[in-house]
Amino acid sequence: MAPDGKPNAKQSVSNRSISRRSALRGLGAASLVGLAGCTGGSNNGDGGDGGGASGPDKITIGLQADMTGVLASYGYWHKRVLEGYVEELNANDGINGAEVELVVEDTATDSKQGVQAMRKLVQQEGADFVIGSQSSGVSIATNPLAKQLKVPYFPIGEAPSITGADGTRWTIRNNHSTNHAAILAVQYGLENLGKNWTIMYQDYAFGQQYTEWVKREVEGSGTVLTEIPVPVGTSDLNSYLNKVPDDTEVLFNALVGPSALNFLKQSADLGTSGARLGPIASVEGVDVSGLDAGADGAAYVTMLPRRLEEADNEYNRHLRDIARVDESDQVLNGGHYFVSYEALSWIKDAVTETGWSSESDNQAFIEWFETGPSVEQSNAYPQGKKMFRGTDHQAFMDMYIEEISGGKLTVAEHIEVSEPTFDAQSDLSAMSF
Amino acid sequence: MSTAVSTAGRTLKPRHAIWVLLLIAAAIVPFVAGEFGLFLGASILALGLYGASFDLLYGYTGLLSFGHSVFFGVGAYAATFAINDYAIGAITSLLIAFIITGIVAIGLGLIAVRVSSHGFVIVTILLALIAHLAASSLTGLTGGTDGLTVLVPMVNLPVLGEFTLFDPMFRYYFTLVVLVVSLFLMYRVTTSPVGLAYRMIRENEKRARLLGYNVTLYKLSAFMLSGAFAGLAGALSMYISGFVSASEFSLTVSGDAIIFTLIGGRGTLIGAVVGAALIELVANQVSELTDAYPLFIGVLLVTTVILEPEGLLGLLKRVKERVLSDDSAEQTESASSREVPGNE
Numbered sequence: 001m002a003p004d005g006k007p008n009a010k011q012s013v014s015n016r017s018i019s020r021r022s023a024l025r026g027l028g029a030a031s032l033v034g035l036a037g038c039t040g041g042s043n044n045g046d047g048g049d050g051g052g053a054s055g056p057d058k059i060t061i062g063l064q065a066d067m068t069g070v071l072a073s074y075g076y077w078h079k080r081v082l083e084g085y086v087e088e089l090n091a092n093d094g095i096n097g098a099e100v101e102l103v104v105e106d107t108a109t110d111s112k113q114g115v116q117a118m119r120k121l122v123q124q125e126g127a128d129f130v131i132g133s134q135s136s137g138v139s140i141a142t143n144p145l146a147k148q149l150k151v152p153y154f155p156i157g158e159a160p161s162i163t164g165a166d167g168t169r170w171t172i173r174n175n176h177s178t179n180h181a182a183i184l185a186v187q188y189g190l191e192n193l194g195k196n197w198t199i200m201y202q203d204y205a206f207g208q209q210y211t212e213w214v215k216r217e218v219e220g221s222g223t224v225l226t227e228i229p230v231p232v233g234t235s236d237l238n239s240y241l242n243k244v245p246d247d248t249e250v251l252f253n254a255l256v257g258p259s260a261l262n263f264l265k266q267s268a269d270l271g272t273s274g275a276r277l278g279p280i281a282s283v284e285g286v287d288v289s290g291l292d293a294g295a296d297g298a299a300y301v302t303m304l305p306r307r308l309e310e311a312d313n314e315y316n317r318h319l320r321d322i323a324r325v326d327e328s329d330q331v332l333n334g335g336h337y338f339v340s341y342e343a344l345s346w347i348k349d350a351v352t353e354t355g356w357s358s359e360s361d362n363q364a365f366i367e368w369f370e371t372g373p374s375v376e377q378s379n380a381y382p383q384g385k386k387m388f389r390g391t392d393h394q395a396f397m398d399m400y401i402e403e404i405s406g407g408k409l410t411v412a413e414h415i416e417v418s419e420p421t422f423d424a425q426s427d428l429s430a431m432s433f
Numbered sequence: 434m435s436t437a438v439s440t441a442g443r444t445l446k447p448r449h450a451i452w453v454l455l456l457i458a459a460a461i462v463p464f465v466a467g468e469f470g471l472f473l474g475a476s477i478l479a480l481g482l483y484g485a486s487f488d489l490l491y492g493y494t495g496l497l498s499f500g501h502s503v504f505f506g507v508g509a510y511a512a513t514f515a516i517n518d519y520a521i522g523a524i525t526s527l528l529i530a531f532i533i534t535g536i537v538a539i540g541l542g543l544i545a546v547r548v549s550s551h552g553f554v555i556v557t558i559l560l561a562l563i564a565h566l567a568a569s570s571l572t573g574l575t576g577g578t579d580g581l582t583v584l585v586p587m588v589n590l591p592v593l594g595e596f597t598l599f600d601p602m603f604r605y606y607f608t609l610v611v612l613v614v615s616l617f618l619m620y621r622v623t624t625s626p627v628g629l630a631y632r633m634i635r636e637n638e639k640r641a642r643l644l645g646y647n648v649t650l651y652k653l654s655a656f657m658l659s660g661a662f663a664g665l666a667g668a669l670s671m672y673i674s675g676f677v678s679a680s681e682f683s684l685t686v687s688g689d690a691i692i693f694t695l696i697g698g699r700g701t702l703i704g705a706v707v708g709a710a711l712i713e714l715v716a717n718q719v720s721e722l723t724d725a726y727p728l729f730i731g732v733l734l735v736t737t738v739i740l741e742p743e744g745l746l747g748l749l750k751r752v753k754e755r756v757l758s759d760d761s762a763e764q765t766e767s768a769s770s771r772e773v774p775g776n777e
Contacts (some may be wrong), residue, residue, distance in 0.1 A: 007590070112680060115676055119469055124469040231566075
């Protein structure tokens, strides 16, 4: 097909077919070797479509990590804390005597790449259980694949539909759902901040879902004056802040990235009405000591305070030791990093309780979560007590309201949760395996 | 000594050997690869088609488009809607993706190909940005960045029966067949008089105009064909992953097509497939060693552009030419030594 394939060249080629063949053979071989490197199953080699059946002497945990992309700070901490936890488990006889191996694949915070990472973890690395991405998009995209591969999947994404319309029987979420956080934030806001609400949100799934649930919860006990969508990546928020009604008492903000940070400064500069309240994701990974004084007073709903002083107990100290928090120069994603750690604790408990030894026990493993297990705060569950609802495989836990004060995040309120905060959106336990 | 082999379609010549050998190599992959290898292999084939479709535009016509992701995304979504909303079969949905993307490409091409080379680049970047923003915002329709899951229906093949794309082996061969047929069609275009006109436009657009060619029409046809095959690749990619999201429209996806083509060798079609295979395999292997694997891709690209602008196939060609010229020189020398005076 070479455009310059002239008669002379053709004759020369036919006389030198060995050289040509050698070169092409090399190229072809390189491709095959590359793919052959993907023959899968580092430890099982059973060739099944399902999770790698590691022998009872080893349990492989996959981490579908957002190591690059917009959620890279989450991936960094989830990987770091799991590495430490696996090391500790193995130093203490693993899980039921089985050595624990951690394998990590990057999602690049992209749904498609996340799905590919899941395939690689299971089909190539032989993961028995997979702890999922922080990205809701990746979690939602991976749910059906987990079912197809027959591997228990612990997504960390927070979209309600992950354990709702987009869930499968193989989905188990020990992280909170957006609606859980929204409901408790509204409860706090109505009791402490006011009845007239304005919602400013990043105009994509994350912000839209918070808006939907905040609106639903405020109605009846208060009023949502207006909703202000902000396009993703917007830095200058002046024109959006000017739309905030003067009688706003609570300015709920579900913003991320540059929008979230500029919101703090510009709302203070403009003297925008309303106490600022939002999810911790807005400032996760951000050094709040470097923020303008205008950030003071902004409050966030979170699962675990970022600073040890705000929840100083032996379990939290142990968690921080495991994650080597003090040795890292990265700002701690305090509200989220324990979730992957606790996912492994849940796996450990379920394996122990069900006597799991291979993928043939996966059904029993999942059914154990459908019995609605609950745990108390401990080294394994440093965030605090929590319970699973068997119907939708969704965990519930206490939450905190943290407030920026003098360049620090301090706890304004600890909200105790003793029962599910919302109705199950789907009955995953009734689905087929 | 003749080395040409006649086939029903046309004559196979020695220069087609790389196509044949790569096809043989691709055909035996399922016998050496595991399940993930088959998935990765199918993904590479779909991306190879995507790269080749870009090469048709850039490598042959010289139009450097940064908006190729638009066609990839449109194709993926067209097939998704055909399956999810209209319960249309897998093969028909592929054809629908091909046709709809071709139509979209004509519409966008009417805007893009009328402007000068730099203007074309800027317009195509803007098209990709607008498409990405729109797809991300229209979450009710596209699923936004969270995307949509697609249950691809069974593939009905006459005589052979029904097959599921969940079967890794079938999925791989199905993708391979679509790629081979597409490459063959694109190759026929590039070796036809239309293809010659494309190359003339690439080499000297002004001269092509002076010779009476309707350059805009030829560019538009290249844009349409290239877009349609990119759409087909997008749909195929969705078939493999069972998933589609707004990120299909991102500039990074456009960049992938450019990288595949530059690394593999432009103006060759098959080079983009080789480039896709190399990049995907390197990314897959290096990502196990470091999170900074995109840097390796960047280094590979920069190195290729600086040291071997014609890509891997260009390198192969140069090596071959060097070997041949050395051997020719030896032959000439050898023949000279056997020459009988007065026998000229």
